[in-house]
Amino acid sequence: MFSEQIINGITLGSIYAVVALGYTLVFGVLGIINMAHGSIFMFGAFMGVVATSTFGLPLPAAFLVAVVTAGILGFLLEVLALRPLRGKKGVSHLAPLISTIGVSIFLENLATKIFGAGNKPFRTSFSEVSFQIGSVNIYAVQIVIFVIAAILMIGLSLWLSKTKAGRALRASAEDLDAASLLGVNTKKMITMTVIIASIMGGIAGILVGMAFNSVTPQMGLSMGLKGLAIIILGGMGNVRGAVVGGLILGLAETAVVMTGASGFRDAIAFVAIIIILLVRPQGIFGKASEARR
Amino acid sequence: MLADLINPYYLQVLTFILINIVLGLGMYVTLSAGQLSLGHAGFMAIGAYASAILTFTYHMPMIVGMLFGTILAGIFGLIIGLPTLRLQGVYLAIATLGFGEVMRVIFVNWESVTNGAVGMSGIPNLGREISSALRDWGLQASSFGLRNNQLSSLVVFILLLIITILIFMFFRRQSQSRVGRAFAAIKMDENAAEAMGINITYYKVLAFVQGAMAAGFAGAIYAHITGYISPSDFDYHRAIDILIYAVFGGSEVIWGPVFGAAFLTAIPEFLRSIAEYRYMIYGVILVAMMAFRPQGIIDHRVLYRLKRRRQAKKAAKREKEVS
Numbered sequence: 001m002f003s004e005q006i007i008n009g010i011t012l013g014s015i016y017a018v019v020a021l022g023y024t025l026v027f028g029v030l031g032i033i034n035m036a037h038g039s040i041f042m043f044g045a046f047m048g049v050v051a052t053s054t055f056g057l058p059l060p061a062a063f064l065v066a067v068v069t070a071g072i073l074g075f076l077l078e079v080l081a082l083r084p085l086r087g088k089k090g091v092s093h094l095a096p097l098i099s100t101i102g103v104s105i106f107l108e109n110l111a112t113k114i115f116g117a118g119n120k121p122f123r124t125s126f127s128e129v130s131f132q133i134g135s136v137n138i139y140a141v142q143i144v145i146f147v148i149a150a151i152l153m154i155g156l157s158l159w160l161s162k163t164k165a166g167r168a169l170r171a172s173a174e175d176l177d178a179a180s181l182l183g184v185n186t187k188k189m190i191t192m193t194v195i196i197a198s199i200m201g202g203i204a205g206i207l208v209g210m211a212f213n214s215v216t217p218q219m220g221l222s223m224g225l226k227g228l229a230i231i232i233l234g235g236m237g238n239v240r241g242a243v244v245g246g247l248i249l250g251l252a253e254t255a256v257v258m259t260g261a262s263g264f265r266d267a268i269a270f271v272a273i274i275i276i277l278l279v280r281p282q283g284i285f286g287k288a289s290e291a292r293r
Numbered sequence: 294m295l296a297d298l299i300n301p302y303y304l305q306v307l308t309f310i311l312i313n314i315v316l317g318l319g320m321y322v323t324l325s326a327g328q329l330s331l332g333h334a335g336f337m338a339i340g341a342y343a344s345a346i347l348t349f350t351y352h353m354p355m356i357v358g359m360l361f362g363t364i365l366a367g368i369f370g371l372i373i374g375l376p377t378l379r380l381q382g383v384y385l386a387i388a389t390l391g392f393g394e395v396m397r398v399i400f401v402n403w404e405s406v407t408n409g410a411v412g413m414s415g416i417p418n419l420g421r422e423i424s425s426a427l428r429d430w431g432l433q434a435s436s437f438g439l440r441n442n443q444l445s446s447l448v449v450f451i452l453l454l455i456i457t458i459l460i461f462m463f464f465r466r467q468s469q470s471r472v473g474r475a476f477a478a479i480k481m482d483e484n485a486a487e488a489m490g491i492n493i494t495y496y497k498v499l500a501f502v503q504g505a506m507a508a509g510f511a512g513a514i515y516a517h518i519t520g521y522i523s524p525s526d527f528d529y530h531r532a533i534d535i536l537i538y539a540v541f542g543g544s545e546v547i548w549g550p551v552f553g554a555a556f557l558t559a560i561p562e563f564l565r566s567i568a569e570y571r572y573m574i575y576g577v578i579l580v581a582m583m584a585f586r587p588q589g590i591i592d593h594r595v596l597y598r599l600k601r602r603r604q605a606k607k608a609a610k611r612e613k614e615v616s
């Protein structure tokens with residue numbers, strides 16, 4: 001029983017980590033909180049439902065559809081909501097926050113219009129398959145989710161550390177102007193960052209759909225909030241922090257459900273935000289100066 | 294004659310406009326110190342539920358419930374504001390977004406007190422309360438030539454109009470005082486403000502708590518006017534509503550949120566066909582405002598022009614009289 005809950009917590013946590021990576025990438029490079037990330041995540045989940053249930057496509061094709069949709073949404077987000085604010089004089093630091101809130105509320109209500117307000121089930125061919133290892137019962141879905149999440153996380157950190165594009169992205173995160181002087185096409189890097197972050201969000205959407213077997217237009221908000229809590233927990237713009245923070249939140253939520261207070265599960269993220277801001281505002285892996293003004 | 298002019302439906306729309314103006318003013322004062330709060334819906338919920346529970350479950354007088362709801366919202370604002378406002382602006386936005394969600398979760402799950410997702414109904418009605426008080430003084434609706442529901446809508450509207458004007462005057466005077474200048478300095482540049490000797494955490498918390506109290510008060514009034522509240526009345530959409538009053542109307546001058554709240558509350562009432570797409574339009578408005586007019590529709594320049602036009606008219610009139 002206990003080890004099953006640990007596995008549930010790790011599965012959940014690995015999804016949260018993927019969501020949080022999207023926030024962290026954009027914050028790292030652009031220094032802004034992308035409030036629309038949760039809605040793009042939700043759209044990815046719906047694309048998975050539409051592809052598998054309505055068109056009867058296999059799961060890998062569903063992933064492809066979600067990736068393409070989320071990528072397009074990320075591109076539009078950058079071009080329509082973020083780029084017009086960049087480099088403009090007299091724009092307050094709240095402007096990108098408000099602009100992305102606008103995108104999020106638009107997408108949420110668009111999804112309600114297109115897909116309806118209710119729950120949509122997300123069925124996969126192996127959703128009922130489970131293994132017995134010793135006394136522990138593991139669902140195949142959990143393994144698939146964990147493997148995909150792990151591939152994404154490892155792939156992203158390898159890409160960031162080993163490839164030329166990854167280095168350019170890290171240079172842009174360090175200092176946009178200096179990177180530009182050194183010959184990095186920062187405009188392209190920024191667009192790419194938002195698109196990659198959105199794609200991670202779209203994939204996470206499908207993973208959540210598989211894990212909970214349900215997709216709603218409102219899931220973007222609660223998942224977005226958890227992603228934000230995680231990046232505060234792990235340290236803003238820190239990739240390792242996002243992964244560790246995601247696992248911590250996943251395990252903490254599972255622990256709360258185990259004690260029977262499942263209704264208050266969504267409150268954990270908020271409690272985590274307040275505690276970490278009181279105790280260690282820069283996050284677990286953050287540098288001390290970052291959180292200050 | 295008077296009876297034909299007073300339409301309870303229009304009075305209700307006007308009353309909601311006033312509530313939204315109070316909410317918009319709460320958002321304005323927080324924004325005027327350069328802070329973005331997404332938790333005003335949560336503070337509104339605290340005010341509404343606190344007042345509803347005190348008056349409905351414990352049969353307290355309505356004024357006690359409203360004051361308690363307002364103060365409780367302020368206390369929660371203090372609890373959220375103190376740890377987050379020492380940090381960068383984004384932390385407050387995230388923490389308040391989480392706060393709004395957590396309040397909703399609590400009101401849904403705390404069923405013994407709040408009746409859960411179903412919501413509370415039968416909350417004492419402000420209009421009825423005042424009408425019955427008037428009746429005790431010997432003032433009947435018929436003595437004004439009005440029906441009962443007309444009288445109650447009318448007294449609620451007048452009372453709320455007076456309160457709204459008082460709140461407006463308070464924020465207006467404050468914005469021209471030492472406190473308001475401190476807010477403006479922090480909004481411009483926190484580091485420079487701090488270097489000038491302004492205690493920026495104190496003023497940011499002050500602005501935020503004032504906004505929370507305004508939202509709490511609006512929530513309490515809302516509960517006693519509609520008579521029914523549920524957690525879904527105070528969800529993320531409500532937070533967006535409150536935000537857009539100030540962003541659309543303008544967060545630079547105090548007339549901005551007044552205009553934004555009045556305009557955006559009235560329009561969906563008269564254009565029913567677009568009401569369905571309201572939040573999609575709001576999303577487009579938020580993005581477009583940030584790109585093209587971040588200070589909102591009403592800014593210093595618009596006010597200045599209006600003032601000049603009025604002065605020019607006056608001058609022309611005077612000239613005519615002289616000649």
